[in-house]
């Protein structure tokens with residue numbers, strides 16, 4: 252599976268590296284002052300390299316001409332001055348470049364997260380959490396590495412090369428041109444290496460995603476792993492993912508470390524040719540010994556920046572590959588929100604007309620030709636075998652997914668016409684997998700739109716959800732931290748907090764998807780009374796496994812294989828002696844219920 256995704260990602264046509272880089276540069280726009288300061292810093296640094304060569308020429312000339320006395324204090328002072336300026340340049344350049352890069356990463360991360368919360372539910376089903384987290388963390392880290400390192404080397408060493416070459420041309424242009432003949436060959440080697448780096452980088456990112464995927468699954472499912480003896484299987488899976496990562500990493504290093512000596516050797520060849528010519532009397536006849544030494548020094552000083560410039564490629568390509576994955580994410584289509592009707596006072600009339608739905612990744616229809624009328628304030632119970640499509644149907648009301656054909660109407664208007672947030676503000680939802688955030692109980696009950704609620708309102712909701720008793724018993728009451736996803740609470744306590752959240756929301760439409768499944772019969776009965784109160788004057792869609800909890804529903808619909816096979820009231824359906832009656836008799840013959 253992992254491998255398949257990696258292959259697809261690699262073979263799809265990618266925008267050119269330049270295009271991605273320019274897009275990344277746009278993020279730099281807001282920090283242009285810092286960028287300028289950084290460039291000034293690097294200019295200072297770069298100017299000091301030829302200055303050192305020039306100083307050397309001066310020293311040699313002074314010594315060979317025997318006029319030492321004047322320069323005895325000047326030369327040491329000049330050396331100090333050069334290094335002070337160079338130091339200031341290094342600081343300005345490095346620090347302000349880091350500032351720019353961190354701002355870019357901050358902007359990328361926040362816009363990625365802004366995007367994340369707007370993506371359709373189907374996206375979250377299609378991508379493993381680990382890969383998504385790797386995009387937000389590892390990929391953005393790669394970008395920071397790319398910007399700081401690459402920009403530093405490109406600017407600092409690039410400017411240094413320009414400065415040194417300028418100085419060499421000024422000293423002896425013929426000799427410099429000979430030296431420059433070798434540069435295109437170096438260029439070729441570099442461009443070959445850069446292509447290879449980019450390909451490898453994408454593979455490493457995918458392999459990195461694999462490592463986090465496996466780890467996060469094993470962490471989340473640690474109990475299942477232990478009890479079902481999955482330890483060895485998980486260890487093997489992780490080892491394979493880590494191995495793939497290691498292999499790609501090593502390939503990358505191999506290319507990098509082959510690249511360095513090859514470039515260095517090319518430089519050595521050019522250096523040898525240079526010296527051979529430089530020693531010819533016709534070319535360097537008019538040069539003083541100071542000129543000669545300064546020229547060779549400058550040529551020698553070129554080695555380090557050129558080597559660094561070629562080395563920067565791996566980082567640059569890593570950054571480009573990471574930015575590609577980030578931009579691809581940022582370009583993804585958000586949830587469709589074309590509706591314009593805004594209201595937070597829906598009556599709650601719900602009607603499904605010949606509605607069909609399928610999940611993006613499934614081939615056949617998940618729900619087929621569903622027609623149903625649920626008048627405002629009434630209760631609809633969805634029952635039937637698991638996998639029939641009950642939760643799917645409930646999830647279509649807040650438009651977590653878009654339907655395939657037919658209509659879903661609320662207050663006689665197709666739900667696509669409502670502005671999404673406005674539609675959802677009219678719906679409260681309690682589902683089987685209770686989601687609690689790592690915060691206090693109060694924050695979890697008064698979540699989102701409800702943040703402004705007063706303590707009295709929160710307590711009233713907690714009481715109605717039968718949660719107040721256990722909250723009161725906790726050391727910090729409402730201010731007790733619940734731990735990540737509420738691990739510090741029992742399943743029933745978590746569910747009661749989720750119910751309190753829904754009670755506090757006080758929305759005209761209420762969806763209860765197995766809302767009381769984690770409760771024992773006694774607590775369920777207590778909450779059921781609370782829920783019955785909550786359901787009054789509210790349109791409710793309740794999914795329940797235990798039929799005893801929904802007998803009073805106005806409409807009961809039996810859902811099977813994506814279709815409604817029966818609907819009516821409890822007594823009507825019993826009298827019909829069909830699917831519902833069968834489910835009913837099955838449950839009441841089971842001793843546990």
Ligand code: ADP
Pocket residue numbers: 376610612613617636637638639640641642643644
């Ligand atoms: P129920 O709530 O009645 O148990 P569901 O609505 O959860 O049934 O599931 C109905 C069908 O849709 C099942 O066949 C299930 O495999 C499929 N299904 C559920 N969720 C998804 C999803 N996110 N992507 C694809 N198929 C899904």
